[in-house]
Every structure is written in structure tokens, then in C-alpha cells.
Amino acid sequence: MQGEAEGAAPWSAADYASLLGAEGTVFLVAQDAILERLGGFILGRAIAGEMEILNLAVAPSYRRQGLARRLVAAALARGQAQGAVHCWLxxxxSNGVARAFYRALGFVERGRRPRYYRDPVEDAVMYERSVLAAGPAP
Ligand SMILES: CC(C)(COP(=O)(O)OP(=O)(O)OC[C@H]1O[C@@H](n2cnc3c(N)ncnc32)[C@H](O)[C@@H]1OP(=O)(O)O)[C@@H](O)C(=O)NCCC(=O)NCCS
Structure with a gap:
């Protein structure tokens, strides 16, 4: 699925395995029950009142059907249950689709990390939203 989702963070199986056992990890998958295919997933972590979305991807044939919106909502609900107040990512x-997606969900741009990514080198744009409210944090 990762190979189908350009824009998702290029994590290895070992990267996922190390987080799955870690405190506060939220990992949700959406499976197509009829075709038995993975439609999408979200990986996040909630620690000390803060939540971070670490990776999110929806398979191309399942996009624009509200799947990622539901995955984020479900992850935020779990983060809230673990005491998170703010969610960051x-x-x-250059990932205009993901940025439009997060803006549509009420995330607000909060800064940049220059040259944060590699292959190719690129700035990261940081977004934040309240976990509790349906809209952006005050
Ligand atoms: C970003 C991504 C997860 C969105 O998944 P999705 O299931 O298609 O998103 P949704 O259907 O829930 O979209 C919710 C809203 O986001 C916005 N949105 C989603 N895709 C968009 C696009 N291609 N262009 C503009 N806005 C878009 C829209 O406002 C949309 O609501 P609408 O369909 O009612 O207009 C998906 O495109 C993806 O997997 N991209 C590759 C991986 C990636 O970039 N991950 C993010 C890394 S942090």
C-alpha cells in the first residue's frame, strides 16, 4: 500500500514494528470487507497531552470518499481518550493534496521546518488542530 501512496512517509516495516509496541500509539486500518484489500491507514501517537499524526495514506482507488476524514476522526477520538489536547503533523x-485535506479538517499552519525532508530535500509545513473541538485550536 505504501508503494501506492506517494506522499506518505516512506517507513520500513521495522519503523512500524518499533512504534506498534510503544506507549500511546494509535494505529487504525480501513479494510474493504468485500475485496479484502487495505483501503487506508493512519498512524499516530498521543503522549503528555499532545498527539501527532505520523503517517496517513488511502489507496488511490478509495480516495475522495471520506475515508481519510474518518480515519483522522477515529484517531483523534482515541487520542482524546488518552488525554491529548492538541494534534500536530x-x-x-509540495504535497498540495495533503495540505488541502488537512486544511479541510480544520488544521492550521503553525510553522515550518526548513529542509526537514530528504530525497528530495524539502521544507516541512507544520499543522495543528485541537483534538477536542471540531475546528481549529484557538
Ligand atoms: C491525503 C489523503 C490521505 C486524503 O485521503 P482521502 O480519503 O482521499 O480524503 P477524504 O476523501 O477524506 O477528503 C476529505 C477532504 O479533504 C480534501 N481533499 C481530499 N483530497 C483532495 C484533493 N485531491 N484535492 C483537494 N482537496 C482534497 C477535500 O476537502 C475533501 O472533502 P470533499 O471530498 O468533500 O471535497 C490521500 O490523498 C493520500 O493517501 N495521499 C497520499 C499520501 C499522503 O500524502 N499522505 C499524507 C502524508 S501526512
Whole structure:
């Protein structure tokens, strides 16, 4: 699925395995029950009142059907249950689709990390939203 989702963070199986056992990890998958295919997934972590979305991807044939919106909502609900108040994430500057997606969900741009990504080198744009409210944090 990762190979189908340009824009998602290029994590290895070992990267996922190390987080799956870690405190506060939220990992949700959406599976097509009829075709038995993975439609999408979200990986996040909630620690000390803060939540971070670490990776999110929806397979191309399942996009624009509200799947990622539902994955984020479900992840935020779990983060809230673990005491998170704010949710943060980083996106490549050139990933216009993901940036439009997060803006549509009420995330607000909060800064940049210059040259944060490699292959190719690119700035990260940081977004933040309240976990509690349906809209952006004050
Ligand atoms: C970003 C991504 C996860 C969105 O998944 P999705 O399931 O298609 O998103 P949704 O259907 O839930 O979209 C919700 C809203 O986001 C916005 N949005 C989603 N895709 C968009 C696009 N291609 N262009 C503009 N806005 C878009 C829209 O406002 C949309 O609501 P609408 O369809 O009612 O107009 C998906 O495109 C993807 O997997 N991209 C590759 C991986 C990636 O970039 N991940 C993010 C890394 S942090």
C-alpha cells in the first residue's frame, strides 16, 4: 500500500514494528470487507497531552470518499481518550493534496521546518488542530 501512496512517509516495516509496541500509539486500518484489500491507514501517537499524526495514506482507488476524514476522526477520538489536547503533523511543502485535506479538517499552519525532508530535500509545513473541538485550536 505504501508503494501506492506517494506522499506518505516512506517507513520500513521495522519503523512500524518499533512504534506498534510503544506507549500511546494509535494505529487504525480501513479494510474493504468485500475485496479484502487495505483501503487506508493512519498512524499516530498521543503522549503528555499532545498527539501527532505520523503517517496517513488511502489507496488511490478509495480516495475522495471520506475515508481519510474518518480515519483522522477515529484517531483523534482515541487520542482524546488518552488525554491529548492538541494534534500536530508535518507535511512536505509540495504535497498540495495533503495540505488541502488537512486544511479541510480544520488544521492550521503553525510553522515550518526548513529542509526537514530528504530525497528530495524539502521544507516541512507544520499543522495543528485541537483534538477536542471540531475546528481549529484557538
Ligand atoms: C491525503 C489523503 C490521505 C486524503 O485521503 P482521502 O480519503 O482521499 O480524503 P477524504 O476523501 O477524506 O477528503 C476529505 C477532504 O479533504 C480534501 N481533499 C481530499 N483530497 C483532495 C484533493 N485531491 N484535492 C483537494 N482537496 C482534497 C477535500 O476537502 C475533501 O472533502 P470533499 O471530498 O468533500 O471535497 C490521500 O490523498 C493520500 O493517501 N495521499 C497520499 C499520501 C499522503 O500524502 N499522505 C499524507 C502524508 S501526512
Amino acid at each position: 508535518e507535511v512536505r511543502e
